[in-house]
Structures are given as C-alpha cells and as structure tokens.
Amino acid sequence: MVRLVLTRVAIRDPPQNPSHLLVRPEVRAQYQKEISPVPGHSMDLVETNAPGDGIFWRFQQFGLLKLCCLFFGSFAGSSANRFFCTDTPTLGHHKLKRDFPEQGDSVYAGRMDNSHMECDGVSEGVFITRPTADSSEFSVTVMFVLPHAQWKWAGWALPHIVRLAHLAERCIQWLLNRPGIAELRKLDEEHYVVLAISCTKRGPPLLPAGEDSTESIGIQAGEAIGFPKWRRFTGSSGEQFNLALYLQDFMASLDEDVKIYSQMDGRPLVYYQCAISRRDWHQVRDRFQKVFHLQKAAYRRANGGSNAPSLTEDAVPRFVSKIRHSSDNHAPGLPVQKIVVRRTFVENVPDDESELEDLECITKSKSEIVWRSDRVLSSG
Structure with missing residues (x-):
C-alpha cells in the first residue's frame, strides 16, 4: 500500500461542517462541466445506489496521474493501469462516507470494476480528510493498494519519488481550493x-x-x-x-x-x-x-x-448509531475491505537521504510506502 500524508492543508472558505469538505461523486458528475471542472477528468453517472454512492463511467488524463502510471503501473499494458489514466472510459464504483473514521472526517473511496477485464495494476484507492485544531486547515491522506503483496520499488524510481510527492501536494491543494469548489459544496448540501x-x-x-x-x-x-x-x-x-x-x-x-x-x-x-x-x-x-x-x-x-x-421536509438527518448498526464494525463506507485506516509504526530514515528534509519518504516494508509532509500548504 502507498500512503501520502499531508498534515496541514489550508482551505479557503471551509465548509461549516468539516465532514462536507469532499463533494459527493454524483454531484460532481452532474455539475462537472459548468461548476468547478477538473481538466482532463470526467465522470458520467450510471446508477446512484444511495447519496454519496454510485457507479460511474470515468475518464481521466492529467499529468500527475500519468506519472502515477509510470511509477505504480503495470507492464501488462494500458488495460492494467486504468485506475490512474484511461484511454477510454472505464467503469468504477465511487463512495463517500462522512464522519468516519472519526467525527468530522470525510472518506472518498474508489474501485475499478474489473469484472470485464483482467487487471494486475492498482484498482482501488481512498482519499481521507480530517479537520485540525485550526478550522481552515485539514490533514489529507491518500492511499492506494499496490497490485501485488511483494511489489518492490525499481531502483531508478526512488530518487524521483520525492518530486512526485511534491507535485501531489500541489495538486491536492488545487483540487480542494479550485475555482467554484465552494459553490459546488453548497449545491452538494442541497442536493x-x-x-x-x-x-x-x-x-x-x-x-x-x-x-x-x-x-x-x-x-x-x-x-x-x-x-x-x-x-x-x-x-x-x-x-x-x-x-x-x-x-x-x-x-x-x-x-x-x-x-x-x-x-x-x-x-x-x-x-x-x-x-x-x-x-x-x-x-x-x-x-x-x-x-x-x-x-x-x-x-x-x-x-x-x-x-x-x-x-x-428538510429534516436534520439522524443516523443509526454504531452500537445499533453492527455492520459498522467492518469499516462501512469503504467499497473494499482491504483499504483500511490503521496506525503506522514508522521506521527511521537512512541518513544519506538528504532530499527528504521537509517531505519524509519512509519505506515501512517491501509493499508499503508512507509519505508524510508537515508543511502548511497555503492557498494563496
């Protein structure tokens, strides 16, 4: 599993309810062309299972994800790398869960539908936001599961991972503060x-x-x-x-x-x-x-x-408590059980990795990489 952790991301006009920082996928799909579009990315709704849960045809071809194909993709061909980039629209299950794992958190999980094709590349990932003591700053965690348990970094790739992580920081900052996003969040609340x-x-x-x-x-x-x-x-x-x-x-x-x-x-x-x-x-x-x-x-x-x-009409939503809803014990809201939020024991970084002064790149095991940044990503 690869994890990118940004502990302090500044947000312009943050929502009053911090769990509403991320927008439901079906709302993004409905307004993607006229409000807060993301260049090189589109979603077409196939079916809404519930608010925040749906099946979509997705197409994405922007720079950061092309680099992810290079670093984390598969040599099996483009069909195995459709999680990051798509030559043609691919079917995916997207799901948003709010106030999970903790109050104020927001979890956006996505999984490719591999029922019609073989895929040994990355096919599932999760995006988590969490409020901090400062109402205008959030921590952000991005995770995706690597194709094989014994997946290893190529030797040539490691020196470039830090640059990729810095680019991911800037991309996440832009996504959460892009033009029109405050209006899109308001439409989401009223949807x-x-x-x-x-x-x-x-x-x-x-x-x-x-x-x-x-x-x-x-x-x-x-x-x-x-x-x-x-x-x-x-x-x-x-x-x-x-x-x-x-x-x-x-x-x-x-x-x-x-x-x-x-x-x-x-x-x-x-x-x-x-x-x-x-x-x-x-x-x-x-x-x-x-x-x-x-x-x-x-x-x-x-x-x-x-x-x-x-x-x-327009009642304040009330939810069944975890005690009464036993299925909450199995990480509800995530479409895939093997994507979990858990405590990480971090090993020491070798002294010769001088590039990692403000962005710590830590190899925990052969199959898990953790990036952690404590910088404040300003929105100005």
Missing part, C-alpha cells in the same frame, strides 16, 4: 431532501389499496381522485417500520418512478427518515401531498382520534 415521519403511535401509515382488496379502509373523499380504499403498510415480516420502504411503495401506487434511500453518505438513517433527490421531490411533491392528505383521513377513520402520520 437531497431528508424526509421524516411522525405521529405513528397508533400503527404504521396507510397505503392506497386496489379495488379488489378485501381488508381496506374506505373514504368517500378519495373517490374523486381514484384513491377510495386504503390498507395498512406491513413492510417486511418481522422488521421494524422503514420510511424509505413505505414511501417507495407509496410512490409506486402513484405510478411515480423515483428512488428513495434509507442510507446517506455511507450511514443508515434512522427508521423514520429517508432521503430523496431534491429534483425528484419537487417533481412529485404536490401530487404526493394531495394523496397523502387522504391517507391521514383514512388513518383517523381506521384508528380513531385526531392524530395521523405527518411528513416533515
């Missing part, structure tokens, strides 16, 4: 709507029922718009109520094809919350609210009383 349901003490909310339903609640007010019968939402047998599943069924009853998500930025939302693209929500909101109002009337008729489930 999804978090919905929350309340007042369900008398049971789960209702769903529109078909005409042949034998166990339904009828309301005359729904006849005019085609929803006279309602049924209880049962969900999956033995499982707790889940708002995402309920709204997915509700939207299907309206013949609306939209995605509802129970996870956000690599973490599961609490059962009474879900996320939806703001664009999708604005398209279905008026019709949904009109029909959902009928659900309230049917719910009161079925259960008595004056209370009925209500839906809140």
